Amino acid sequence: MVILHILFVGIFSCLVMDLWQRLVKLTYGINPSDWGIIGRWLIMLILKQKIYNPNIEKEKSYENELIIGWIFHYFVGILYSLVFFIMMYYFGVFKATLYYGLIFGLITVIIPWFIFLPILGKGFLASKTPRPVLICSLSVWSHVAIGIPIGLLFQLLGY
Numbered sequence: 001m002v003i004l005h006i007l008f009v010g011i012f013s014c015l016v017m018d019l020w021q022r023l024v025k026l027t028y029g030i031n032p033s034d035w036g037i038i039g040r041w042l043i044m045l046i047l048k049q050k051i052y053n054p055n056i057e058k059e060k061s062y063e064n065e066l067i068i069g070w071i072f073h074y075f076v077g078i079l080y081s082l083v084f085f086i087m088m089y090y091f092g093v094f095k096a097t098l099y100y101g102l103i104f105g106l107i108t109v110i111i112p113w114f115i116f117l118p119i120l121g122k123g124f125l126a127s128k129t130p131r132p133v134l135i136c137s138l139s140v141w142s143h144v145a146i147g148i149p150i151g152l153l154f155q156l157l158g159y
Contacts, residue, residue: 033142
């Protein structure tokens with residue numbers, strides 16, 4: 001049952017993040033994450049062993065890169081759920097609450113800021129983009145939108 005809970009929490013928290021990004025699109029006209037680019041990056045990582053790709057947008061597209069990107073996105077959400085659960089249940093670092101979900105979401109923003117953005121040629125903290133503060137802010141809000149449901153859902157599930 002625990003595995004189903006982890007899967008449910010990961011998938012539902014990704015849905016919340018996706019809905020948040022759609023709300024930002026409707027409200028401010030800011031496009032949501034492009035999972036096709038992430039799918040392209042993952043395909044190139046597997047086929048060409050190319051982890052760093054500063055010109056990913058200019059690379060030829062691959063068949064099914066969008067669906068692969070979406071699957072990877074939800075896989076990462078489930079992974080976040082698993083990490084939160086392990087840190088909560090086995091190590092006592094987190095508790096199943098909104099507050100700890102928020103903290104976890106803020107911690108996970110390290111991944112886009114210092115791993116994914118640099119790998120895609122955007123620089124640390126999006127420093128090589130035209131609007132680094134905006135990109136970093138969007139990352140914060142997206143990760144908060146995934147972290148809070150993780151904490152709340154584990155609380156609702158009785159953990």
